[in-house]
Amino acid sequence: MxxxxxxxxxxxxxxxxxxxxxxxxxxxxxxxxxxxxxxxxxxxxxxxxxxxxxxxxxxxxxxxxxxxxxxxxxxxxxxxxxxxxxxxxxxxxxxxxxxxxxxxxxxxxxxxxxxxxxxxxxxxxxxxxxxxxxxxxxxxxHKEIVEIEVVRMYNRELSRILYAFSCFEKKVEYDAETSGYRIRLTVLSDEREYLLSKIRFLGMRVRVVSGIHLQQRMYETATNALARYGE
Known part of the structure; x- marks a missing residue:
């Protein structure tokens, strides 16, 4: 702001x-x-x-x-x-x-x-x-809902993942059929880049499954990073 x-x-x-x-x-x-x-x-x-x-x-x-x-x-x-x-x-x-x-x-x-x-x-x-x-x-x-999926092999690190998102209003859902966790975050539009930094920090542990702007930004940053190593 x-x-x-x-x-x-x-x-x-x-x-x-x-x-x-x-x-x-x-x-x-x-x-x-x-x-x-x-x-x-x-x-x-x-x-x-x-x-x-x-x-x-x-x-x-x-x-x-x-x-x-x-x-x-x-x-x-x-x-x-x-x-x-x-x-x-x-x-x-x-x-x-x-x-x-x-x-x-x-x-x-x-x-x-x-x-x-x-x-x-x-x-x-x-x-x-x-x-x-x-x-x-x-x-x-200015709020939007972003849904983060915890990659199942990292379920044991759920506490660490939730701690990374501790600054945000959130709701955690568990799917018994897939044994997977999803985290719904409420984010202000000017908090997106900060959230992205947290998602990057968690690396392969999580995946953005909803929130088109964040998905695009993650794709852009990942593509740019790969391009640097491909030169």
Missing amino acids: AEGTVCGTEGQEPSETISKVSYGAASELTMNGAIMEKASSLERHVYHPLIRPLRRLIADRQGVDLAYHIRDGRARRCTLGFPYRLEFSMVKREWYLLWYNPRYKRMMSTKLRQIASVQTVPLTEEAAGQYAASMTALLEA
Whole structure:
């Protein structure tokens, strides 16, 4: 998602940072799904001074007057935004604010270090509910279902395979007739490349059986790799 721009447009972040895992209940940063972690590991998180005020705005369902910079350094300001969620990239070790721009009806993502100022804008409960519903709808529209088949000879490594996909919402199905496992992953469109990196890491253990975009990308990368060795 872009830095203060429409998702999938100028300033789009590399997708290896996109996969998300909710904080556990024991984390002091947990706020009913308001804060999520990307590409999780057990490393200590980098603190940012805007986390606390933004977390409070998200919890209180208040609006925000946001001044920020985009990638080329130009200043931008949104006098009414709806802060939806904080996200942390373990790859880039940076915090992002996922927010809704009511004026353009767009989902935005901005690095905290690029935010110059944050001011509270009071919202009615009705307006907050409408903005939250709009964000939920936008996120749902960016989701797709990908089905991964575990190659049967690697069934014993199911735990390892599931761990590789731990950042994604998933459902595991077992077919008694074939003794095979299938994993259904729910993936955002800008998480595809990160998912591909996990599939490549697992190698021959898994196969993409649905999700045409991922199948095409796997074919392209495999073909390119073989071409290098065939030269």
